Amino acid sequence: xSNILSDTDLGILFRDARxxxxxxxxxxxxxxxxxxxxxVKMGPTSFNCNPLRILYLTTRESRERLRPMxxxxxxxxxxxxxxxxxxxxxxxxxxxxPKLFPHSDVRANFEGKAEHCxxxxxxxxxxxxxxxxxxxxxxGLDCGPMSGFDNxxxxxxxxxxxxxxxxxxxxxxxxxxxxxxPRSPRLDxxxxxxxx
Amino acid sequence: xSNILSDTDLGILFRDARxxxxxxxxxxxxxxxxxxxxxVKMGPTSFNCNPLRILYLTTRESRERLRPMxxxxxxxxxxxxxxxxxxxxxxxxxxxxPKLFPHSDVRANFEGKAEHCxxxxxxxxxxxxxxxxxxxxxxGLDCGPMSGFDNxxxxxxxxxxxxxxxxxxxxxxxxxxxxxxPRSPRLDxxxxxxxx
Numbered sequence: 001x002s003n004i005l006s007d008t009d010l011g012i013l014f015r016d017a018r019x020x021x022x023x024x025x026x027x028x029x030x031x032x033x034x035x036x037x038x039x040v041k042m043g044p045t046s047f048n049c050n051p052l053r054i055l056y057l058t059t060r061e062s063r064e065r066l067r068p069m070x071x072x073x074x075x076x077x078x079x080x081x082x083x084x085x086x087x088x089x090x091x092x093x094x095x096x097x098p099k100l101f102p103h104s105d106v107r108a109n110f111e112g113k114a115e116h117c118x119x120x121x122x123x124x125x126x127x128x129x130x131x132x133x134x135x136x137x138x139x140g141l142d143c144g145p146m147s148g149f150d151n152x153x154x155x156x157x158x159x160x161x162x163x164x165x166x167x168x169x170x171x172x173x174x175x176x177x178x179x180x181x182p183r184s185p186r187l188d189x190x191x192x193x194x195x196x
Numbered sequence: 197x198s199n200i201l202s203d204t205d206l207g208i209l210f211r212d213a214r215x216x217x218x219x220x221x222x223x224x225x226x227x228x229x230x231x232x233x234x235x236v237k238m239g240p241t242s243f244n245c246n247p248l249r250i251l252y253l254t255t256r257e258s259r260e261r262l263r264p265m266x267x268x269x270x271x272x273x274x275x276x277x278x279x280x281x282x283x284x285x286x287x288x289x290x291x292x293x294p295k296l297f298p299h300s301d302v303r304a305n306f307e308g309k310a311e312h313c314x315x316x317x318x319x320x321x322x323x324x325x326x327x328x329x330x331x332x333x334x335x336g337l338d339c340g341p342m343s344g345f346d347n348x349x350x351x352x353x354x355x356x357x358x359x360x361x362x363x364x365x366x367x368x369x370x371x372x373x374x375x376x377x378p379r380s381p382r383l384d385x386x387x388x389x390x391x392x
Contacts, residue, residue: 003204003208003336004208004334004335004336005201005205005208005209005334005335006205008199009201009202009205009334010235010334012199012200012201013201013235013330013334014235014236014238014239014327014331015235015238017238019240030391033389033391034385034389037385037388037389038385039206039209039210039211040210041382041383041388042210042211042213042382043210043326043329043330044215044329044339044341046341046343046344048380048382050382050383050388052388053388053389053390054388054389054390055389055390055392056389056390056391056392057392058391058392059392062392096383099381100380100381100382100383101380102380102381103377103380120343122318122319122322123318123322123343123363123364126318126319126322126323126326127322127323127325127326127329128326129323129326130239130322130323130324130325130326130327130330131210131326131330133239133240133323134209134239134326134327134330135210138200138201138205138206138209139200139201140199140200143240145240145242147242147316147319148242167319168319181299184244184296184297184298184299185295185296185298186237186238186244186246186296187237187246187292187296189230189233189234192233192237192246192248192249192250193229193230193233193249193250193251193252194249194250194251194252195226195229195252195254196251196252196253196254196255196258
C-alpha cells in the first residue's frame with residue numbers, strides 16, 4: 001500500500017482535532033453510529049479478539065442514569081452532549097474466538113487465566129476505543145473522551161449481568177470550537193522516542 | 197469541523213489495511229518514524245498525560261536482543277521486519293503533568309495511587325499505541341502489532357532502570373500483500389453495539 005493521507009485528512013484525525021466539552025445544537029445521525037463501528041471493527045486486535053462493546057446513550061434520559069457516576073467536571077457536559085458512548089469490553093471475549101479466529105482454537109490461551117484475560121481485554125478494548133475516536137473524527141464528528149467516572153457503578157447500572165466492564169466514555173457531537181482553550185503542549189520526539 | 201474522509205482514505209486506515217507478517221525489501225525512512233510520532237502525540241489522552249514511549253529497533257542487531265522474549269510465532273517475522281517498535285509507557289508519567297497539563301496541578305490524582313497510575317498509564321499508552329498504528333498507516337506504512345512476548349524480560353533488557361514498562365510491539369514496513377491470508381470475520385453492529 002503506497003498511498004498516504006493528505007495534510008487536510010491528518011488535520012481532521014490528529015492535528016486540528018480537539019477534545020470538545022461544548023456542543024453545537026446539531027443532532028448526530030444514527031447512521032454515523034453504525035458507520036463508526038463499521039470502521040472500528042476493522043482495526044487490529046490480538047487474535048482478532050474484538051473485545052469492545054459499545055453502548056450508545058442517545059437520549060437525555062439515558063444519560064441522566066450516568067450522571068451520578070461522573071466526576072464533577074464531566075457531569076454537566078455529558079448531559080448536554082448529543083450522544084455519549086460507553087466503551088466497554090466483554091470479559092468473556094475468548095468465547096467468541098472460534099468465530100473470530102477460525103484458523104485454530106486459541107481459547108486455551110485464555111480460559112482460566114484471569115489476569116491474562118484482564119490484560120488482553122483491557123488493552124485491546126483500549127486500542128478499539130482509540131480506533132473509535134479516530135473513526136468518529138473520520139466521519140465528521142467531534143469527540144470528548146473521559147475516564148473520570150466510577151467504573152463499578154456504571155457497570156452495575158448499565159451491565160447488571162456482570163459480563164461487560166466499562167473502559168472509558170466518549171461524548172460525540174459537533175463541537176463548538178469557539179469554546180476551546182488553547183492546545184496543551186506535547187512531548188518532543190526526543191523526549192518520548194529513541195531509535196536503536 | 198464538517199470534513200469527512202474519503203473512501204480511499206478509510207481504506208488505507210481501516211477497511212483495506214491488514215496486519216502483516218512478511219515484508220517487501222524496502223527500507224523505512226527515519227523521517228517516517230518522526231512523522232508517526234508527530235501524529236500520535238496529538239491524539240487525546242487523560243489529562244493530556246501522554247504516557248507512551250517508543251523505542252524503535254531499526255537494526256537486525258537490536259531486534260536480535262528481542263528474539264528470546266518473543267513467542268514462537270512472532271520471532272522470525274520480527275527479525276526480518278524493517279523496523280520493530282517497542283510501545284512502552286512511563287510509570288512516572290504524572291511527574292510531567294505540570295508541563296503537559298498546565299491549567300492546574302493534577303499530580304495529586306496520581307501520586308501514591310499505584311493502581312490508578314497503572315490503569316491510567318496502561319489505558320492511555322494503549323490508546324496511543326492505536327494512534328500509532330493508524331498514524332503509521334496514514335504515512336503509507338504497514339503494521340504488524342504483537343502482544344505475544346514476555347513483557348518482564350523485554351523490560352529488563354531494554355528498560356533496565358525500571359521506569360518504563362512495555363505494552364505491545366509493532367513491526368513496521370511495506371507489507372507483502374501476496375502473503376496475506378483471507379480476512380477474519382468481525383462482529384456485526386448488533387453483536388457489539390446497542391443504542392439506548
